Amino acid sequence: MPLVDSLSPRQRSGERVRERGFQLAAPIRWKVPLSPALSPLVPRRERESARLYFIPIQMRIPLKFGTETVTAVTCARACARVSDAAGRTAEGWGETPLSVQWVWPSKTEYEVRHRALKNCCVKLAEAWTKFGGFGHALEIGHDFQEKVLPVCLEELNRAANRAGEAIPWLAALLCCSVFDQAVHDAYGNLHQRPVYDTYGPEFASLDLSRFLQPADDAAVSFKGKFIQDFLLPKRVDRLRAWHLVGGVDLLDQSELTGSEPNDGYPVLLSDWVRRDGLKCLKVKLRGNDADWDFQRMVNVGRIAVEHGVEHLSADFNCTVTDPAYVNEVLDRLHREHPRNFDMTLYVEQPFPYELEQHRTDVHSVSARKALFLDESAHDWRLVKLGRELGWTGVALKTCKTQTGALLSACWAKAHGMQLMVQDLTNPMLAQIPHLLLAAHVGTIMGVETNAMQFYPDASTPEAALHRGIYQRREGMVDLSTVHGPGFGYRLNEINRQLPRPAAEFQV
Secondary structure, three states: OOEOOOOOHHHHOOOOOOOOOOEEOOOOOOEOOOOOOOOOOOOOOOOOEEEEEEEEEEEEEEEEEOOEEEEEEEEEEEEEEEEOOOOOEEEEEEEEEOOHHHHOOOOOOHHHHHHHHHHHHHHHHHHHHHOOOEOOHHHHHHHHHHHHHHHHHHHHHHHHOOOOOOOOHHHHHHHHHHHHHHHHHHHHHHOOOEHHHHOOOOOOOOOHHHOOOOOOOOOOOOOOOOHHHHOOOOOOOEEEEEEEEOOOOOOOHHHOOOOOOOOOOOOOHHHHHHHHOOOEEEEEOOOOOHHHHHHHHHHHHHHHHHOOOOEEEEEOOOOOOOHHHHHHHHHHHHHHOHHHHHHEEEEEOOOOOOOOOOOOOOHHHHOOOEEEEOOOOOOHHHHHHHHHHOOOEEEEOHHHOHHHHHHHHHHHHHOOOEEEEOOOOOOHHHHHHHHHHHHHHOOOOOEEOOHHHHOHHHHHHHHOOOHHHHOOEOOEEEOOOOOOOEOOOOHHHOOOOOOOOOEEEEO
């Protein structure tokens, strides 16, 4: 079982001590090494279980991801019960959509990949219960990803014998993220503090130099620095909301076929813009048809101008192999539709996400527009490589773990890179850590949030309490109802009926 010591060096020195460590019991259980100032109390060993849930969601309209289209998704939710050396306990929760097409683009049948990701979640639930790490919640998450997750992934791929079609690392991070989030939530709940209050020296015993290394060409040091040093002084409760224009989304009435859902929610882009007061539109492109991509930017830009939208972004979803392709689309937009070009704030991940295998020099693209890593930004090391290749920004996602997102954010900000927080169409609980990340790290412009487009009713129980984060109004989301310890879910006020656990492990 992982051991957690979250005492600061000052606290360990024998001065007045408040206990900061805990032991995770479901799915992870931690016991805390005692400070010299504490009596040698032996932690209680309770029989607890790792609980993992799978929640199926049907989309009201399809979403096109690169070359694939999504019509349904399974959300993975995990619960962690933690206890400290004094026997105090607290629960933590994490959740993410298992977005198969995003983490594992492939010609392999969807259900094969879907089943593999669910199996991966189950294996990781068991692995977390057995993990014997040591440290603050951030340290535990980091050590698990460095030491245990690669082994679990190798075992899964070897056992499945998929003839070369291995589960990608990005998919493994996705599955790991639900447990990592639960750890951070539990840590805050145990100490009755919001998660983001626990990222400074009062709680963390190791500074960022334990996790990060600066670029050779940068006058940067992480010694004596903590995550707290790279966060905004005060979280932003109202964030500009980016709407996703998917590859098969309808733009105007000429595209209506009569088969659209009649469920009271908008279908056409212009209706969404009017209803939600949108000011920012993210446009999904194909990346293999320059004329189509150009025309899509033009058509969306026309609607944007007509309705007072201020910003666009272009997302090629890893389908481009040559920077000249992106440059051609941008240059043509600049020549023929300069206003649309000026409205385009940044370009997101045009090139394959296997950055180490595809070391493409992208300086020519980032000379035209800010260029953001997304799928490639698994961790700070790849952000470092991306910077060397010419990328200028990082799109963070909590579905690549809270731990990884925070470390990548710190590395990027220290090196002058811009940040954005991108969505994975996060519903229910998954929406809250997602929005909190954007509210605390500071982004180029607001946050992407689109679950209300594709499955708004999935979050009905949560929206009864947190209306402002599941509905966009005046182009914004409002986090003012998210408060209290942990991630501020306020679960005891949400009437969510969960299915039976898909997996449960005794510890």
